[in-house]
Amino acid sequence: MKSLFRLICLIIVILLTACDGHQLEAVTAQKEKVQLEFLSPKFETERVFNDLIQEFEQQHPSIEINQIVVPGGMTVLKTRIARGDSPDIFITYPIEQDYLIRAKKGYLLDLTQEDFIQNIDPNIQNRYLVNGKMYGAAFTQNAVGVIYNQDQFNEYHLSIPKTWDEFIAVMEKLKAAGKTPLLMPNKDADKTSVFNLNLVANEINNNYWRQDSFSLSKDQAWREISEKTVKVLSYVQPNSFQDDYFAVNQRFANGEGTMYVMGTWALPEIEKYNPPFHYGIFPFPATNQPEQNKVLGGVDIGLAISSDTKHPKEAKEFLAFLTKKEVAQRLSDYEGSISTVKGVRVNKEQLKLLNQKIIEGKTVNWPNHYWSGGTAAESDFRKYSSQFYYDKDIDAFLINLENMFNHYKHSK
Numbered sequence: 001m002k003s004l005f006r007l008i009c010l011i012i013v014i015l016l017t018a019c020d021g022h023q024l025e026a027v028t029a030q031k032e033k034v035q036l037e038f039l040s041p042k043f044e045t046e047r048v049f050n051d052l053i054q055e056f057e058q059q060h061p062s063i064e065i066n067q068i069v070v071p072g073g074m075t076v077l078k079t080r081i082a083r084g085d086s087p088d089i090f091i092t093y094p095i096e097q098d099y100l101i102r103a104k105k106g107y108l109l110d111l112t113q114e115d116f117i118q119n120i121d122p123n124i125q126n127r128y129l130v131n132g133k134m135y136g137a138a139f140t141q142n143a144v145g146v147i148y149n150q151d152q153f154n155e156y157h158l159s160i161p162k163t164w165d166e167f168i169a170v171m172e173k174l175k176a177a178g179k180t181p182l183l184m185p186n187k188d189a190d191k192t193s194v195f196n197l198n199l200v201a202n203e204i205n206n207n208y209w210r211q212d213s214f215s216l217s218k219d220q221a222w223r224e225i226s227e228k229t230v231k232v233l234s235y236v237q238p239n240s241f242q243d244d245y246f247a248v249n250q251r252f253a254n255g256e257g258t259m260y261v262m263g264t265w266a267l268p269e270i271e272k273y274n275p276p277f278h279y280g281i282f283p284f285p286a287t288n289q290p291e292q293n294k295v296l297g298g299v300d301i302g303l304a305i306s307s308d309t310k311h312p313k314e315a316k317e318f319l320a321f322l323t324k325k326e327v328a329q330r331l332s333d334y335e336g337s338i339s340t341v342k343g344v345r346v347n348k349e350q351l352k353l354l355n356q357k358i359i360e361g362k363t364v365n366w367p368n369h370y371w372s373g374g375t376a377a378e379s380d381f382r383k384y385s386s387q388f389y390y391d392k393d394i395d396a397f398l399i400n401l402e403n404m405f406n407h408y409k410h411s412k
Helices: 003-031 043-059 075-083 096-102 116-117 122-128 150-155 164-176 194-203 206-211 219-232 246-252 265-272 314-321 327-335 349-359 374-391 396-412
Strands: 034-040 063-069 087-093 135-148 259-263 279-283 296-303
Touching: 003 246, 034 043, 034 075, 034 206, 043 063, 043 279, 043 314, 043 327, 075 087, 075 096, 075 206, 075 374, 087 246, 096 374, 116 314, 122 135, 122 246, 122 296, 135 150, 135 265, 135 327, 135 349, 194 219, 194 259, 194 265, 194 296, 194 327, 206 246, 219 327, 219 374, 246 265, 259 265, 259 374, 265 327, 279 314, 296 314, 296 349
Parallel strands: 034 063, 034 087
Antiparallel strands: 087 296, 135 259, 135 279, 135 296
């Protein structure tokens, strides 16, 4: 009787195991998956990265990547690294102070000898060099230009301006015709400062930031930059301080303004609101010397891996995946940024004028990447710029910047 009972129990166990085997296997596989966190401040690329991550996970079923997109992402990143809670993978920009500090203090994984680095244009990738080593990988470059409504330019027989004076003349004609010449997202300090950073980049040499102290209030170049900014503010939409970046993208797509100074990262947002919209982009004419005008830009999507990650091999596999030509082409086509991966073409017709400048070497890196103070200095610059756009007080603006730059320079 006992033998029969034991036999029945054994049969039940076998049947239960057979029934639940697949579920057990699925649970075990789920537990064995490597989880990677990818922190990004770029909501513009959230959708395309979700698609690319899905494709990567299909090719690497044991890896799961969780993309986290947060406003003020670089400030969030700084806080998390400081408290020892670094994400596995995150956006990082070369040259800037925060990157240099993290590289020197050992917060970032050394990528110098990784094979996928060879897929990237060395002219861009070498910006990540710190003491002969690279702690980031460049995937795309951004570029800032003047996005313009082609239909309105044709309607008023306007030519693309190549000098500052021509730029002002175009806006005068549009204003006289009852149009809004220029849209600015003045509610959003992070984006509106792109305008005067264009002027700073074209007027102020990068070597300028190496000096021991600054005297902006007595500097004629800074005063001219400020005067140009004040001049342009007379052509922007009424109540511009009520419009943030998203509102301006939508306004521009709806034809409510003729021009908009912004980076290539805005293109997917504009097209989302009005897919058949006819627009183009021309280089920002910062000065009256066309040959001296340069396109402002730098590494847009550049990724680093935390030295604290528990899964360095899998994180590197994801970066290697992004340097595949076909993957990099999809990223470039979606966002409009110019790929750093060798062999990737610029297919977006609107980017041809900017890309030609880049090919000719007429580019200038973001000046804020050279500032002592890193993201803290950038935040202050945006705050003071926003206040200046509102009150147009040149003297107060320059004194604020002078004090700010000297503060961070001396507190290094």
